[in-house]
Amino acid sequence: MAASESDKDFVVFDRVQKSYDGEQLVVKDLNLNIGKGEFLTMLGPSGSGKTTCLMMLAGFETATHGDILLGGKPINNIPPHKRGIGMVFQNYALFPHMTVGENLSFPLEVRNMSKSVREQKVKDALDMVQMGDFAGRRPAQLSGGQQQRIALARALVFEPQLVLMDEPLGALDKQLREHMQYEIKHLHERLGVTVVYVTHDQSEALTMSDRVAVFEDGRIQQLSSPDDLYERPENAFVAQFIGENNKLFGKVEAITKGVATVKLPMGGVVKAKAVNCEHGQDTTLSIRPERVKLGASKSSNATDAKVLELIYLGDHIRCRMNVHGNEDFVVKVPNAAGHKHLTVGETTTVSWLAEDCRALDA
Structure with missing residues (x-):
C-alpha cells in the first residue's frame, strides 16, 4: 500500500510560490502531485508560470515559498546536477x-561509469531514437529533427526516473513536430519514465499527455485528462484556450436540475448545462463547433443562423455564421454525401x- 501511495506522489509541489522581485508572484500557491510513470503537460500562454514551475523542479530556479519533493524527499536545496533529472x-x-557519441557519453562520465558501460548505454540510447549510425557526427551536421532526437537520447541515456521537456518541438516544422509527438509518446509508454512537459501548443498537450495542467496567471485553472479538458472545461478561460469554442454571453434566468436557462442580449433564450454560474448572474456559454447541427432537432436549442463565410478544409467545411448576434459562430459541416450544401448569405x-452547451463564468 505504501509504495502505491508514494508512486502517486512521485513529484509534489506543496504550496509553492515564486516571485522574482519580491512583490509580484509568477507562481501562486501551487499544489500539484505527479504520479510515477505519468506524462503530465503544463500548458498555458506565455507568462502563465508553466516554465517557471519546470525550472524550479529542475533546480535552475528556487521557490520563494513552499516545498518541492521528488520521491518523497525535499529537493529545494539540492543542486540541479544532483537531482538525477533528464x-x-x-x-x-x-x-x-x-x-553525437561524446554528447551522450558526457552525462555518463559525470556519473563515473566505466568505458564499456558507457559505450553500451550510448549505443542503446541511439538505437532507441533510431540514430544508431550517427555516433561519429557533430551536431552541426544534423538536421533540426535529428538534433532533437539526440537531445532526447542524451536526456534518457543515464536512465533517469524523471525527464523534463521545455517546448522541445517548438523549432520543428508541423509535419516533423507531429511525428515526434507520437515518437515521444511511444518512448514514454515503453520506458515508463515520468515526464513533465511544457508547451503552449494545445493539440500537442492533448495528443501526448495522461493529464494536462492548464496554467493562467500563475495558477492551475484545471487539471484533467485531455478528453475531460476538451469536453468538460470548468471555466471560460479553459474552454477558450483548449480547442475551438463558440461563445455566447447572457444572464442566468433560472437553474433547474442542473440546467440553466440563459437569456441573451438580443432576446433569445438558450438552455445549457449549469457548470460555473449562478442564478441572476452573467454567464459565458461555451459550445464546440462540431456539436452544432444544421437544421432543428427535438429537445435542443434551435435558432436562425445566417451564413457569412464558407471555408473548404477537405474533410469538413468550416462555416462562419451569425448566431444570436455573434458573427464568429463556427459550425463544422462534414464534407460527406447527404449533407446539405450551404451558400453565403442564406439563412x-x-x-x-443543452448538455453540449456549458454555462461558465462571465
Whole structure:
C-alpha cells in the first residue's frame, strides 16, 4: 500500500510560490502531485508560470515559498546536477565541439561509469531514437529533427526516473513536430519514465499527455485528462484556450436540475448545462463547433443562423455564421454525401443539445 501511495506522489509541489522581485508572484500557491510513470503537460500562454514551475523542479530556479519533493524527499536545496533529472530543451543544448557519441557519453562520465558501460548505454540510447549510425557526427551536421532526437537520447541515456521537456518541438516544422509527438509518446509508454512537459501548443498537450495542467496567471485553472479538458472545461478561460469554442454571453434566468436557462442580449433564450454560474448572474456559454447541427432537432436549442463565410478544409467545411448576434459562430459541416450544401448569405437553422452547451463564468 505504501509504495502505491508514494508512486502517486512521485513529484509534489506543496504550496509553492515564486516571485522574482519580491512583490509580484509568477507562481501562486501551487499544489500539484505527479504520479510515477505519468506524462503530465503544463500548458498555458506565455507568462502563465508553466516554465517557471519546470525550472524550479529542475533546480535552475528556487521557490520563494513552499516545498518541492521528488520521491518523497525535499529537493529545494539540492543542486540541479544532483537531482538525477533528464532535461530536453527547445534549442537542443548539444555541445557543438563534441560528436553525437561524446554528447551522450558526457552525462555518463559525470556519473563515473566505466568505458564499456558507457559505450553500451550510448549505443542503446541511439538505437532507441533510431540514430544508431550517427555516433561519429557533430551536431552541426544534423538536421533540426535529428538534433532533437539526440537531445532526447542524451536526456534518457543515464536512465533517469524523471525527464523534463521545455517546448522541445517548438523549432520543428508541423509535419516533423507531429511525428515526434507520437515518437515521444511511444518512448514514454515503453520506458515508463515520468515526464513533465511544457508547451503552449494545445493539440500537442492533448495528443501526448495522461493529464494536462492548464496554467493562467500563475495558477492551475484545471487539471484533467485531455478528453475531460476538451469536453468538460470548468471555466471560460479553459474552454477558450483548449480547442475551438463558440461563445455566447447572457444572464442566468433560472437553474433547474442542473440546467440553466440563459437569456441573451438580443432576446433569445438558450438552455445549457449549469457548470460555473449562478442564478441572476452573467454567464459565458461555451459550445464546440462540431456539436452544432444544421437544421432543428427535438429537445435542443434551435435558432436562425445566417451564413457569412464558407471555408473548404477537405474533410469538413468550416462555416462562419451569425448566431444570436455573434458573427464568429463556427459550425463544422462534414464534407460527406447527404449533407446539405450551404451558400453565403442564406439563412438556415442550427441547433445543439443543452448538455453540449456549458454555462461558465462571465
